[in-house]
Amino acid sequence: MLTLIKNATLYSPKPQGVKDVLLGGKQVLALTEPGALSLSGMKLDVIDAAGQCLVPGLVDPLVHISGGGGEGGFHTRTPEMQLTEATLAGVTTVVGALGTDAVSRSLEDLLAKAYALDNEGLSTYIYTGSYEYPVKTLTGDITRDLMLIGKVIGIGEIAIADHRGSQLSVAELARVASQARVGGMLSGKGGKVFVHVGDGSTGLALLHQVAKETDIPLGQFYPTHINRSAALLEQGVVFARAGGVIDITASENTPALPNDEIPAVAAVHYALESGVSVSQITLSSDGNASLPVFDEQGRLAGLEVGRVGSLARVFRELVAAGINLEDALAMTSTNAARTLGLEPKGVIAEGADADLVLLDRSFCPDSVWCRGKRMVAGGKAQVRGTFEPVGL
Template sequence: MLKLIKNANVYAPQHLGNKDILIAGEKIVAIASDLSKYESDAKVWDAQGKTLTPGLIDQHMHVTGAGGKNGFASMTPEVSLSELISCGTTTVVGLLGTDGTTRNIRSLYSKVRSLEQEGVTAYMFCGYYGVDSLTITESIQSDMIFIDQMLGCKVAISDIRSSYPTALELLRKLRQIRVGGFTANKKGILHVHLGNLDTKMDILFELVEKYQFPIEYISPTHVGRTKELFDQAIAFAKIGGSIDITTGASKYTEPYKSVLYALEQGVSMDLMTFSTDGHAGLTVTDDQGNFVRDRIAPIEANLDQVVQLIQLGGIPIEEAFKLITSSPAKNLGLKHKGNTAVGSDADFCAFDNNLVLTDVFARGKQMMNNGKIIITGNFES
């Protein structure tokens, strides 16, 4: 069935102006100033001049839940479809965290597949904090080859909860990711959790400078944890690396301010991404550092920070939205995501004049209409 979006102020994320968009199934098949000739054959949605962006990408989310550092009762719940749609996230990458025991890699795969069946696009990373990467098959390489949803492997460094991996151990993981990626026609990345130890990103520079491993396959996250770490991340970006700023968990300043600072230092927006760390378990303490309660890392923080970057930071819409559309798509190697173009997936977010999210399309299907979620998860009331 054909669908026709009319009268949209389109950002792809570059500004295209007022356009009509024709959708066939899950794909964009035409973009033009006037596609009214298809109206009789298509279901028409009039955007009424709303700002239309690509659907949003969150490349780091605990879709099966995480947490647990304050006991079993502090383990966070799974992500629901409605949560994703409510903040415009139409593509998500699920992963494990500290816990590779009660959180199972096959359960993660099952959750990714269930989100797909409910209407969004979902991928995953194998691995977790430990150097003993958890996989569905016998290896990272075969996961990359045989699991369509597998985009790479996660590991942790510079964190007391990590396994303190050596450069050679990381290189061997990168080799499996790359060889598996070649075979499966995927980019493949090593997604690297950064803790707050003094070693920061030193080992990642060693991989690039001493062992000459291509930097585009190394993807550090939580780079905004401290000012010192972020300064090193800026140096990493200046030699071509993509850096991921966490919006929903620990950070030394507001993420949008980190972006402004990085831009001042000469970092390209194309090499920066936002991700939420959504549904991670966070600890709330009082002024004396005493435990108060547990809370869930919010999944709406990506969009909130992009809007602040535009409204408070003065960054143009077409640049700010790169952080959650084209830049993560490039980092993940998803050529059909993050850009409104013929052949791309029909994922869209529509906003009013105040950049309030009003409508969401995922894979060609409207999921939110005028601020109301119209497609919910299978077990949501």
């Protein structure tokens, strides 16, 4: 079955005007002016998208797809992600990661969950490793994981400036980055080091030290949670203006907001006003992670759970706050795909993956296609995860 989306106002993420888009298999087969395709006699699923925006599916570079957390004991381990948590939010690609817990949460389980979601229709990738050093891997080596396991595209989220991290030295982090870099080169993957940045006073200093004292370029690192505090956001601006890409967390930790954490939209505005290019900013949901708050003694004082849907919420809030649609899309889709080496994602073009979102007039997902399969129609799930209740 071919799908023809007619009369859509297309963004890729730059505005392309009104187009007809033909999907077949898992790819975009054609982009044409309205009515230019001759498809008489062919079996088609035709959708008239007049007055609606057709955009690339959102790309989420950090989701704890197999669950995370546990900082408050076994009962605080967060649940794994379900398919429709992503698709109903217009998220068509996720990158799974481990966090603090790499004991009761394993890379094997993370990889299995990625395959499960892939089988259900989502595009999935994972990082090898976790917060800790020495790095736990699937094959015993970071480079081998990148080369031999298709879904492994980098390492993460290794922790710095955080009491839950392994307090890495310059030499240790440089070695990790070198292995990721070589693995990425040999496998044709991004090979980035996705870095969890905590609320420690050192912030991003270690990344700059590695770049200064070794041959590893600053752009090898991809730090996240940059809106954790005003001080870290300022460091993120410096990092981005030096050529790096920074990731801002969309899920908001409500107990932390009155103190240090900067809401995602405010953080984006500050970065842009400080001279950071749109192309150097991404957003991630930190979906299904625990969002803990610690007291001055490092004891857990509060806990919330990240939501994949926060990425779509922040996308809408960016547009409502005056960010133009193409820039909001770049920061929630295209930039992450480019940074991680997932180029068939984050764009709408002939030959690209058919990961598309048709937005309603409120910029909410009306229809969602993952690799050409319609997962959402009229804002309702057409495909559910294997164990998701039908009533959700």
